[in-house]
Amino acid sequence: MNQYYKLQEEFFVDMQRCIGCKACEAACAECETNGHEPMIHVNYVNRAVTIQTTVQVCMHCDDPICANVCPADAITKDEFGIVHTANTSRCIGCSNCVMACPFGVPKKVEEYDLMMKCNMCYDRTSVGKKPMCATVCPSGALFFGTREQMEKLRPNSSPVNKFIFGMETVTTKVNIMLPKGTEVLKVF
Amino acid sequence: MKLFNTTAFFAALTATLITVTLVLLGSRNLQNYDAALVAYLFGTLFAIFGVVYRYSVWIQRPPTKVYLKSSIRTLFSKEFIQCSWFSLKDFVKNILFQSFIIKRSKKKGIAHLMMAFGCLMAFAITVPLTFGWIHFTLVPETGLYPNVENIYTIHFFGFEMSTFPINSFVGFMTFGALNWCSVLVIIGATYFLQKRLKDPGLISTQTFEADILPLLLLNLVSITGLGLSLNYKFMNGKAFEFMAVSHAFFVIVFLIWIPFGKFFHIIQRPAQIGAHIYKEIGKNTGMQVCKHTKKEYTTRLHVTDLKEITTELGFNLQNNAGDSLLEYSPEGKRDLLAIAHLQARQTSGTYFG
Numbered sequence: 363m364n365q366y367y368k369l370q371e372e373f374f375v376d377m378q379r380c381i382g383c384k385a386c387e388a389a390c391a392e393c394e395t396n397g398h399e400p401m402i403h404v405n406y407v408n409r410a411v412t413i414q415t416t417v418q419v420c421m422h423c424d425d426p427i428c429a430n431v432c433p434a435d436a437i438t439k440d441e442f443g444i445v446h447t448a449n450t451s452r453c454i455g456c457s458n459c460v461m462a463c464p465f466g467v468p469k470k471v472e473e474y475d476l477m478m479k480c481n482m483c484y485d486r487t488s489v490g491k492k493p494m495c496a497t498v499c500p501s502g503a504l505f506f507g508t509r510e511q512m513e514k515l516r517p518n519s520s521p522v523n524k525f526i527f528g529m530e531t532v533t534t535k536v537n538i539m540l541p542k543g544t545e546v547l548k549v550f
Numbered sequence: 551m552k553l554f555n556t557t558a559f560f561a562a563l564t565a566t567l568i569t570v571t572l573v574l575l576g577s578r579n580l581q582n583y584d585a586a587l588v589a590y591l592f593g594t595l596f597a598i599f600g601v602v603y604r605y606s607v608w609i610q611r612p613p614t615k616v617y618l619k620s621s622i623r624t625l626f627s628k629e630f631i632q633c634s635w636f637s638l639k640d641f642v643k644n645i646l647f648q649s650f651i652i653k654r655s656k657k658k659g660i661a662h663l664m665m666a667f668g669c670l671m672a673f674a675i676t677v678p679l680t681f682g683w684i685h686f687t688l689v690p691e692t693g694l695y696p697n698v699e700n701i702y703t704i705h706f707f708g709f710e711m712s713t714f715p716i717n718s719f720v721g722f723m724t725f726g727a728l729n730w731c732s733v734l735v736i737i738g739a740t741y742f743l744q745k746r747l748k749d750p751g752l753i754s755t756q757t758f759e760a761d762i763l764p765l766l767l768l769n770l771v772s773i774t775g776l777g778l779s780l781n782y783k784f785m786n787g788k789a790f791e792f793m794a795v796s797h798a799f800f801v802i803v804f805l806i807w808i809p810f811g812k813f814f815h816i817i818q819r820p821a822q823i824g825a826h827i828y829k830e831i832g833k834n835t836g837m838q839v840c841k842h843t844k845k846e847y848t849t850r851l852h853v854t855d856l857k858e859i860t861t862e863l864g865f866n867l868q869n870n871a872g873d874s875l876l877e878y879s880p881e882g883k884r885d886l887l888a889i890a891h892l893q894a895r896q897t898s899g900t901y902f903g
Contacts, residue, residue, distance in 0.1 A: 378892060378902065397654070427865055432613060433617055434614075434818060451812060456617070464875055465883060466881060488754045525887075539903070541898030
């Protein structure tokens with residue numbers, strides 16, 4: 363199946379465009395690999411002072427901290443750079459990945475005693491389709507396509523996949539759209 | 551990653567030698583050993599070596615070591631009493647009855663339970679037989695006359711344990727036990743196999759060796775095992791050799807595959823109890839409050855240990871002020887990214903581009 367994975371297509375996120383409609387959340391729950399649980403995060407940044415919302419998909423890090431801190435070897439990265447959700451037979455529900463991910467992505471589903479996370483709709487992307495969330499986002503906060511398409515849509519922005527967290531530089535498969543010319547985003 | 555782990559090698563070698571010694575002791579210097587089982591014995595010894603090797607490598611990894619150390623520390627501390635009842639309940643609930651799988655899906659949970667019970671019972675029966683620890687003898691006087699009921703004696707480690715008539719309920723259950731196990735395993739494994747052939751989510755992520763092969767092996771071992779009974783009960787032993795050889799072949803492949811493939815999760819699963827105890831014990835150290843959301847999100851012990859683990863793994867998540875990113879909850883971290891994104895846009899003079 364996965365020979366149909368389109369490596370030329372990438373994920374571009376522009377959380378500044380997120381309007382908090384949660385269409386992506388509803389669409390995410392349609393993904394077959396999640397067992398119909400939404401994995402995307404939409405939340406208010408600081409509701410007391412602003413209506414700003416943010417949207418977060420898994421960034422699919424090049425050297426995923428979640429996989430490194432997993433004591434059960436339950437998280438793996440494949441040849442396309444997709445960091446897969448926890449292997450259900452291995453995950454022991456310790457939440458190391460949940461707490462260590464610099465982007466706050468993995469979810470611990472207490473009832474199942476299992477970590478679950480976005481795997482970029484692998485059931486769809488592995489057959490050349492786009493992830494569910496990106497197909498329904500009405501404001502362009504989530505986009506899945508080629509760099510050329512993105513360049514045409516956002517001529518004043520640059521895709522960035524390098525982030526600084528403290529002394530650590532994390533590079534990812536997923537890009538965040540930032541002002542033209544930006545090469546790295548210091549988060550913390 | 552190192553290709554050869556000396557500690558693991560010696561741990562595996564020691565476990566294998568201990569097993570060989572116990573085989574010699576249990577079978578009284580092979581006097582009670584059933585030579586027909588020797589191929590299974592070598593398969594089991596290989597599995598023991600492989601499982602102990604992989605387990606030793608696994609527990610040496612920094613995140614796993616933290617849980618191991620914490621479990622050992624708890625075992626020898628006052629907290630052991632606090633968590634012993636909790637651990638026992640957790641063991642019954644999550645290991646014995648696997649309630650966490652039943653919550654994921656009732657059908658899946660029941661199928662897994664059947665497969666697990668079938669496998670574990672089969673292990674409990676076949677391993678002592680293969681090691682020569684258990685053997686059966688016919689009480690000689692009962693075998694002499696056709697009208698007298700045959701009585702069998704069970705021996706464990708060479709000691710007589712009990713006797714039972716072969717045509718009794720106990721006899722029926724004892725000699726049919728592996729058949730019951732096979733039926734349970736076949737139902738469970740077939741359920742999962744059809745799921746793996748139909749579920750689009752599973753189809754997209756599965757691989758043959760990791761997901762399909764284990765289910766095929768379980769079915770093949772069980773079907774050929776049932777075939778042995780079928781053969782001597784209803785076919786007068788015709789083609790018994792073929793069935794015996796094919797059963798032995800699949801069992802040995804199964805045993806050899808245990809350390810490498812999916813079956814290793816059977817050995818790993820009790821670590822779940824360790825993770826639960828760790829969480830429970832961690833509450834004694836208080837809860838960590840997120841620097842952004844101001845809400846509790848995990849135990850302080852967890853954050854302290856994660857700082858050590860990430861450092862040992864070569865990740866430095868501390869900033870110049872000495873704060874760690876690990877002191878932020880997942881939601882807090884998502885907000886940090888959104889704030890940084892907003893600031894970058896604001897600095898550029900336009901919110902969109």
